[in-house]
Amino acid sequence: MSKERVVVGVSGASGAALALRVIERLAEIPSVETHLIVSDSGRRTLLHEVGPHALHQLLAIADRSYQVGDIGAATASGSFRTAGMIVVPCSMRTLAAIAAGLADNLIVRAADVHLKERRKLVLMTRETPLHLGHLRNMTALTEMGAIVMPPVPAFYHRPQSVEEIIDHLAARAIDLIGLPVASLATEWDPQALAQNAVARTRGSA
Numbered sequence: 001m002s003k004e005r006v007v008v009g010v011s012g013a014s015g016a017a018l019a020l021r022v023i024e025r026l027a028e029i030p031s032v033e034t035h036l037i038v039s040d041s042g043r044r045t046l047l048h049e050v051g052p053h054a055l056h057q058l059l060a061i062a063d064r065s066y067q068v069g070d071i072g073a074a075t076a077s078g079s080f081r082t083a084g085m086i087v088v089p090c091s092m093r094t095l096a097a098i099a100a101g102l103a104d105n106l107i108v109r110a111a112d113v114h115l116k117e118r119r120k121l122v123l124m125t126r127e128t129p130l131h132l133g134h135l136r137n138m139t140a141l142t143e144m145g146a147i148v149m150p151p152v153p154a155f156y157h158r159p160q161s162v163e164e165i166i167d168h169l170a171a172r173a174i175d176l177i178g179l180p181v182a183s184l185a186t187e188w189d190p191q192a193l194a195q196n197a198v199a200r201t202r203g204s205a
């Protein structure tokens with residue numbers, strides 16, 4: 001059985017830990033094959049925010065990885081069939097380049113291919129606050145069919161740690177690709193959440 005290929009682009013925005021979690025969660029799905037591209041700034045944020053082993057960890061988990069400058073790699077072509085692509089985190093530079101069709105590196109080219117082939121493209125854009133240019137690029141990409149998903153935490157599942165927040169965001173992003181697997185993210189279930197809240201209150205009493 002051929003696997004579902006998912007391309008993961010890591011650019012130089014804050015939130016490098018999200019990239020690691022997305023790759024880890026994708027690796028847990030046996031039917032999925034991951035194709036990783038990390039920008040030069042992405043390497044820097046991984047080092048700065050996660051640590052010296054982060055890049056090696058990512059590369060070790062991914063099924064295949066590519067140099068960001070390798071514009072002739074498989075993921076640069078529309079003939080390379082994929083289930084979708086997640087750019088995590090997505091810098092405002094990469095966002096702008098994708099919006100403008102400036103496919104001068106492999107992350108932007110692969111994203112461009114996903115748009116032209118009408119495939120799923122999830123952009124975990126990270127910057128705050130946003131100026132009008134950022135917002136216009138997000139609007140343009142939404143109009144082109146991309147899904148703009150800033151990593152804004154949810155609190156309904158009552159996260160107890162940063163790891164839980166990261167895990168939930170990674171699961172939501174993967175869910176957006178629409179792989180034929182059960183949802184990874186905790187669903188909104190008021191009854192279950194209320195019971196959890198009661199259990200936690202009792203636990204802390």
Ligand SMILES: Cc1cc2nc3c(=O)[nH]c(=O)nc-3n(C[C@H](O)[C@H](O)[C@H](O)COP(=O)(O)O)c2cc1C
Pocket residue numbers: 010011012013014039040041042044045048090091092093094095126127
């Ligand atoms: C530690 C660090 C954090 C950064 N955080 C962000 C960010 O949250 N959002 C953003 O758009 N750029 C951020 N930048 C700037 C980008 O890395 C820079 O614009 C870079 O050119 C992006 O290149 P890339 O899109 O090819 O990865 C950050 C840079 C560093 C060093």
